[in-house]
Amino acid sequence: MQENRASFTCIVCPLGCSLVVFEDPGGEDNLLVEGNRCRRGEEYAVEEYRNPCRSLTTTVATVFKDCPRLPVRTRGEILLKDIFRAMQQINSLKVEQHMKPGEVVIQDLVGTGVPVIATGSTRPVLEGCSNVRAGFKY
Amino acid sequence: MQRTDFKVDTVVIGSGPAGMAAAVAAAEEGAGVCVIEREERPGGILKQCIHDGFGLLQFQEKLTGPEYSYRYLQMVENLQIPVLTKTFLLEIQHKENGFRLILQNESGVFSLNPRAVIYAAGCREKTSRQVFLQGTRPAGVITAGTLQYMINIQGYLPAGKCVILGSGDIGLIMARRLTLEGAEVEGVYEIKSEPSGLTRNVAQCLEDYRIPLHLSHTVTEIHGTERLTGVTVARVDENFKPLSGTEKFVPVDTLVLSVGLIPENDIIESLGVELDSRTSGPVVDQYNMTSLEGLFVCGNALHVNDLVDYVSESGETAGRAAAEYAARGLNHGDSNGKRVNLTPGNGIMYVVPQQWKIPMEEETVFYFRSRETVFRAELEVAAGNQVICREKYPVLRPPEMERLVIEPYLIPPGTKEIQFRLRC
Numbered sequence A: 001m002q003e004n005r006a007s008f009t010c011i012v013c014p015l016g017c018s019l020v021v022f023e024d025p026g027g028e029d030n031l032l033v034e035g036n037r038c039r040r041g042e043e044y045a046v047e048e049y050r051n052p053c054r055s056l057t058t059t060v061a062t063v064f065k066d067c068p069r070l071p072v073r074t075r076g077e078i079l080l081k082d083i084f085r086a087m088q089q090i091n092s093l094k095v096e097q098h099m100k101p102g103e104v105v106i107q108d109l110v111g112t113g114v115p116v117i118a119t120g121s122t123r124p125v126l127e128g129c130s131n132v133r134a135g136f137k138y
Numbered sequence B: 001m002q003r004t005d006f007k008v009d010t011v012v013i014g015s016g017p018a019g020m021a022a023a024v025a026a027a028e029e030g031a032g033v034c035v036i037e038r039e040e041r042p043g044g045i046l047k048q049c050i051h052d053g054f055g056l057l058q059f060q061e062k063l064t065g066p067e068y069s070y071r072y073l074q075m076v077e078n079l080q081i082p083v084l085t086k087t088f089l090l091e092i093q094h095k096e097n098g099f100r101l102i103l104q105n106e107s108g109v110f111s112l113n114p115r116a117v118i119y120a121a122g123c124r125e126k127t128s129r130q131v132f133l134q135g136t137r138p139a140g141v142i143t144a145g146t147l148q149y150m151i152n153i154q155g156y157l158p159a160g161k162c163v164i165l166g167s168g169d170i171g172l173i174m175a176r177r178l179t180l181e182g183a184e185v186e187g188v189y190e191i192k193s194e195p196s197g198l199t200r201n202v203a204q205c206l207e208d209y210r211i212p213l214h215l216s217h218t219v220t221e222i223h224g225t226e227r228l229t230g231v232t233v234a235r236v237d238e239n240f241k242p243l244s245g246t247e248k249f250v251p252v253d254t255l256v257l258s259v260g261l262i263p264e265n266d267i268i269e270s271l272g273v274e275l276d277s278r279t280s281g282p283v284v285d286q287y288n289m290t291s292l293e294g295l296f297v298c299g300n301a302l303h304v305n306d307l308v309d310y311v312s313e314s315g316e317t318a319g320r321a322a323a324e325y326a327a328r329g330l331n332h333g334d335s336n337g338k339r340v341n342l343t344p345g346n347g348i349m350y351v352v353p354q355q356w357k358i359p360m361e362e363e364t365v366f367y368f369r370s371r372e373t374v375f376r377a378e379l380e381v382a383a384g385n386q387v388i389c390r391e392k393y394p395v396l397r398p399p400e401m402e403r404l405v406i407e408p409y410l411i412p413p414g415t416k417e418i419q420f421r422l423r424c
């Protein structure tokens, strides 16, 4: 029985209902949802049971001394079950070129077709920017 | 080009989202504004908040912390607002016609004399000194924010197996982050009977990775001499007292503390501004001005926010008002000190801003938190003994700050106090 059920906290609205999903013992592919106060919760629970997807945010190593890690994220979502494989690929990488937010770091993350993009910059300030200065004094 | 041609009349302390939004708003109003930042990079705490969920209100997009911060940095760059990084604010002195700021950086100690100061220095984490823990002080006891800095900025994972004490958002986010990076999170222990973090974080940071959340539990003892070897956890009663017989030893090398944040206000406290014991920040009016004329506070230095969008909003308010103050020496009419006090009544933890200066000219945004989780809550706002507005909420939770806009025409003349309270 255990494997045929799962529980989630619904995050569709602030009420945060505790949902339980069962595989209907009678029906073939039917799922039963309990604990929801509305339809949206039911749809959420079924989606979370069948194909939970998440965006992944993490960091990548770089060769730059003053910026050892570059923050990155997936552009879009991947399956939750692929997350650890995705982390392995991202952690095997070392960024050697300067990057800024939006630039692609990995074209296709573990065969999902989803790219990984930089969310931060390897440079301390915007490129060509002159208004941010260290040690400046009036 | 570096702008050195203008006179600095408004100085912003801190380049986090509050400070940057304030600087942008002040510059747009024509102020000669500059930003002081002690770190090498502008951006504040958002630099290490690499997870997403920021900016849904300001940009209608789900951004990560660095992306949100980058948007503001671009605005700061377009307006050519000078940001002095690696520069510390050491002291603020109040003078006849403004302030004297004592600053220090590689080029030495120097001072600026602005008419208006916007203090946006953020908050700091409560540490093990603020939570009562028995035992020695071995290595391996660390705050969630410090750990976040080490992992996300320095790229160093100092933990193998850990326990997280407190279910605040940073702790929840770090539970996921540690798991993704290969550390083992034995569980999150929360002394209260409900999580202190957002529901979304409980679902996506703990449930996704099957990390147990132990409510009504706490860590009672720390073990180990040089390095942490384990902690004792126990269930607590309604008064948060550990129940004897429920103690359990958990072998871990790291204890992560996520027990709350407090506004960072040491520097302005010394100026004697009036403080609100409920927020641990200063008392402000609708312009985010403190009891000291010309000193404005915004963001987490004012009260700890859970949404960065509100942080930016409070920065804009302070920035616009500070620019006006710097130019005209006043904010909208009289400064004879007439104000209406906003007070938290039944079921409400705090209301910010705490004062509404007369004349009330514009609609004003108020932020409040409930004391407890209340389903189907009805908020009542009373001016004196007259209820001026009612608002229904499917649920109010202490971790989720609420925002309410009040139109000044609703307030009867002569009102001295406006109370936010829940109907029972």
Ligand SMILES: Cc1cc2nc3c(=O)[nH]c(=O)nc-3n(C[C@H](O)[C@H](O)[C@H](O)COP(=O)(O)OP(=O)(O)OC[C@H]3O[C@@H](n4cnc5c(N)ncnc54)[C@H](O)[C@@H]3O)c2cc1C
Residues within 6 Å of the ligand: B013, B014, B015, B016, B017, B018, B019, B036, B037, B038, B039, B043, B044, B045, B046, B049, B051, B052, B053, B054, B055, B087, B088, B089, B090, B120, B121, B122, B123, B145, B148, B169, B170, B298, B299, B300, B301, B305, B306, B307, B308, B309, B311
């Ligand atoms: C770990 C964490 C996770 C969060 N997660 C989320 C989330 O998921 N979603 C969301 O919407 N919000 C989140 N928040 C909230 C949001 O990020 C913060 O509320 C916001 O960053 C606060 O902005 P701020 O500008 O007030 O302060 P900060 O970002 O802390 O900026 C303050 C700046 O002031 C500088 N400073 C301080 N003192 C001095 C001095 N004496 N001299 C010079 N400079 C000084 C500091 O170096 C810092 O750069 C999170 C907050 C934290 C701490």
Ligand code: SF4
Residues within 6 Å of the ligand: A010, A011, A012, A013, A014, A015, A016, A017, A035, A036, A037, A038, A039, A040, A041, A042
């Ligand atoms: S089930 Fe419906 S009411 Fe309950 S949290 Fe989900 S969306 Fe909200």
